[in-house]
Amino acid sequence: MSGALTDEELQDQLEGERDAFEAGVAMCKVKSKVTIQKAVNAALKVLEEAVKAVV
Numbered sequence: 001m002s003g004a005l006t007d008e009e010l011q012d013q014l015e016g017e018r019d020a021f022e023a024g025v026a027m028c029k030v031k032s033k034v035t036i037q038k039a040v041n042a043a044l045k046v047l048e049e050a051v052k053a054v055v
Contacts, residue, residue, distance in 0.1 A: 005013065
């Protein structure tokens with residue numbers, strides 16, 4: 001055995017790498033949405049406090 005991958009082994013490896021990459025991208029998207037939601041919530045809280053101060 002020379003240590004070289006067969007075409008099938010290479011394809012399997014590439015598919016595994018693609019799956020891992022896609023999972024990482026999905027996680028980043030979720031984290032981005034959470035960050036955006038937190039920012040929106042903070043802005044709404046500031047707006048709410050400003051309205052309370054005026055009233």
